Amino acid sequence: MASQGVVLARARTDAADRLIEADEPLAGLHRRCGGELPGTVAVPALLELVRKSRRLGLRLARTIEALDGEDTVRAWVEIEPESEGEAGGCSIAVGAWSTSPRPAPSEDEASALRIAIDRAVAELTARLAPDQGVLAFDTSASDLAGLARAMRENPGKPWTEFVELPELAHRPPLHWRLLDGTRCVIPGSKRGWTVTLVPLGRPDPGSAGFELLLVADAPLPAAILASEEPSRATPSFGRELTPVLRQPIARIIANAETIRSRLAGPLAEEYSSYAADIAAAGQHLLSLIDDLSDLEIVEADDFRTAPDRIDLADVARRAVGILGVRARERGTTLVAPDDGISVPATGEFRRVLQVLLNLIGNAIAYSPGGTTVHIEVAREGDRARAVVRDEGPGIPADKLSSVFDKFERLGRGGDGGSGLGLYISRKLARAMHGDLTVESTPGEGARFTLDLPAAD
Known part of the structure; x- marks a missing residue:
């Protein structure tokens, strides 16, 4: 170990990688x-x-690192096999040993971790406008049914009008920093809830709206889940199993994130990576559950949408705002309709938003970094149209006819998707008396068009 100075320790392992002397x-x-x-x-x-x-x-x-309590150990090690092949063990020489305190996570890192954990376990998530009005939300908790109904019937109203805030004496409107982390009481739920508000937009936080996360202080009691009446004689994945599966999976994700970030104590980097893999797998499983739940809903004989007058250009701009962070992470530029454009249409707001989020999300995923995704809207006769156009590799001609098939992933076998997004999106479009179509030339990107009835 001439290159690293004095040998501080020697050790030997056997053929099973057991340390037998050290x-x-x-x-x-x-x-x-x-x-x-x-x-x-x-x-x-x-x-x-x-x-x-x-x-x-x-x-x-080479140099290795290891966690030793609250410290980080760095050491130079030289390892040499004691015999040819795998039959023997190895001799180990250790030098240049140093110990240093493990740095505490920064305030920004701790905040990002808290948001990631809350996002994983939240039982209601919502996208809010800059004035904290509810634009879209998602929940499957049975004790939040009343809250969901109130939000659905009063779109655009501030979320604070639907809950009680016992820790705050001030009357709304309240600055988002006062609301972040506070407790709230939700009518119809016996559980306590904590609020997380994630500001969107830079350089002024909240200028692009907020993400609202409501986290319960305890899972829904098993007795309540078991007592809920099934909606049909045979098991229903979306209506019965989704809330049962979502809660434990969300807890697994939260615990994995806690382990990954070492909040529970020191942990080697390899095991932190394993925890990150567990969290990613849990997120993937949740997305599959959501897709299968949506699939059951849109294929039900009694499925109906609730069409209303919407501004298709405004919905497109909101979808771009929601996916802006994801696009920036991949180096993709999103071009939304200009603020002055308005295209009145007839459709259910949250379903139209769901379709556009799927189309734009796919475009981001399929497009190489550094490219642009254009979202264009226009009225043509009695139809209102939104077009999502990317600069990706395009879709092969032999795949165009099957793009909207169930479980079709456009030839990508390992992307982690369920292959249900486009199938569900077309079902939703047609349920609103519209359609979803695609045009593509290999090498020149893809063009998806959402067609809806125009509104006067």
Whole structure:
């Protein structure tokens, strides 16, 4: 270990990657990481290096990091197989050992983590206008049915009119910073709720509206879930299983995020990555549950929409606002209809928003970074149309006829999607006496058109 100075500790492993001999300070770190002597190497970064050296039969040397209580340990290690092939173990030499306090997360990091956890466990999410009026919302909790009904019947009203805020003596309107983190009482629910308000827009937070998250202090009691009457003789995924599955999965996601961020205590980077994978898998599962629930709804014989007069241009602008962060993360530019444009149409606001969110979300996902997605609206005769046009690779000619089929993922097998979004979107469009169509030339992007009855 001439390149890294004096050897501080030596150790040996066997063919099963068990540490059978070790000097201090490596032996102590191994035990504090949960290992035994003899026992499998407990320092994740060291174990990975030992396995690679043994399997490849190569001498490896590099710096590793490990968490040791509230500290971070960095050490230079050199690992050499003791025999050719995988039959033998390895010898380990350790030098350049240093310990430093683990930095506390910044205020911004802690805030982002809190929002991520609240977003995962929230039982009502809503998009609010800059004046905190409700634009769209989603909930499946049975004790929030009254709140959902009030919001649906009073679109655009501030969300604070539908709940009680016992901790705040001031009368609305209230600044969003006063509302963020406060407790609220929801008529019809016996559970306590905490409010999270996420401001959207820069440089003035809230200039593009807010994301509202309502988090319960406890899951809905199992007795209440079990006592709810089934809507039909056979099990209904959307109406019966969705709320039952959503709560435990959301808790799994929240716990995984807590572990990933090390809020529960020190954790090796490898295990933090595992927790991140668990959280991502949970989010994917929730999206599949939502898609299957929507699928059941739109395929029901009694499914109807509630058409009303809407401004298609305004809905398109709102959809762009909601997906703006996702687009920026991918380096995609979204071009929304100008503020002065208005295209009156007949349709159900939240269903039209759902369709446009799906179309724009797909365009962002399929388009390479640095490209632009255009959202255009226009009236043509008695029809109002919204067009989502991307600059992606386009859709092969042999796939155009099946784009709106169930479980069709446009040839992408590993993107994590369910392949139901476009199928559901066309069902919704046709339920509103409209249609959803696509045009595409390979290499020149895709053009999806939502067609609705125009309103005078």
